[in-house]
Amino acid sequence: MRPERSFRLEAVVLHHSDWGEADRLLTLYTREKGKVRAIAKGARKVRSRKAGHLEPFTRVTLQLARGRDLLIVTQAETLDAYQPLREDLLRIGYAAYVAELLDRFTYEDESENRNIFRLLTETLSRISAEPDPWLSLRYYEVHLLDHLGFRPQLFSCANCKTEIQPVDQYFSASQGGVLCPKCGVGLPGVWEVSLDALKYLRHFQRSTYREAKRARPLAAIQNEVESLMQRNFTYLLERELNTPGFIKQIKK
């Protein structure tokens, strides 16, 4: 018999679900092969050696073997458990949001995207460490879109290409960015975006995290930016995400 192909990967566990009697099906985002699914045998047994290393939002090194239909985890070792985020319900919600967004936007095509992997691990560290992770999440959204090839057009009108003037604008998810007042007015499926909200979005898009962090938007602008991105994602993914509703429920 030919030996099974086996390989080593660095991964973040995005999601797990029960599989068979005592196994778990893991959704992983790997540094080397993008999104991958694998089975962890016996991971629901109390005495499993692997289970603790394979909880969602853990960065691990994995040894995987190609089984008949699916990849099988043969070894796992934690690199970072992002422990502080596990002790705060809201941060768990944020980490789940980060994982859900990435899971929905990617396919298991074994294509490497190191930028996304780095953004993911950095974002989980920030959710663990920042006093208020709001900005880490918005930064993640904007840069994830960038790495996925959905970078929204924020500097010139997505329709007529004229440079954006310093007045309130419109946003069109279907056209992939901002529309100038002339192109956007009265158009169905577009929504208004204030000049302030647009300024922050642009700032996040072209800044490093350290620069972006200096931004201190007012609560009203925070809400506007957040809901604009939510509507944009709902359009791009053709469905609503689960975690924003969860976060809303636990905040009340």
Next chain:
Amino acid sequence: MLPDPIQNLILALERLPGVGPKTASRLAFFLLRAPLELSSALADALTELKSKTGLCQECFNITLAGSERCNVCESPQRDGSVLCVVEEPLDMLALERIGAYRGKYHVLHGVLSPIEGIGPDDLKIKPLLERVRRGEVKEVILATNPSMEGDATALYLRQQLQPLNVHLTRLARGLPVGGDLEYADQNTLLRALTGRQEMS
């Protein structure tokens, strides 16, 4: 194409957790060849499963249809001042098997799962808070699983129960019996260290 009666059974079996198309077909053909009494017994059991069971109105354990409260809640021997909160009826069964717990239970029927969009309103959390508010309960033991979802649920329950002035505990977690320190993940080791016990 298979005849409908077989196809329908395969499709129904496939919806069970942990059963894929192959297993579903194997089971369906097994039942087809087996004596009639097996499929009749199975069919009867399945119908009665729903029609003859209900939920205990106190703790939400599974009970016989028609009885408002389960055996544990009815028993005068059980201590109503201690509540053990579990995810599923099977967890309660596992704890009952050790025979060492004398308090009562509360079954949540699930666990918080942000990614699956399962929030507090989807679980039996409101009735738990009402039970505690009535004042008889002095201690609540959070016995959700030691997983991200189980921890999230325990954190939420802590947030909700703390203002109600009740003693809160969480099942101890640490190294599994027969385990080896060397293979323990950071999370387990940390919990084992913080939950360490006096040696007398």
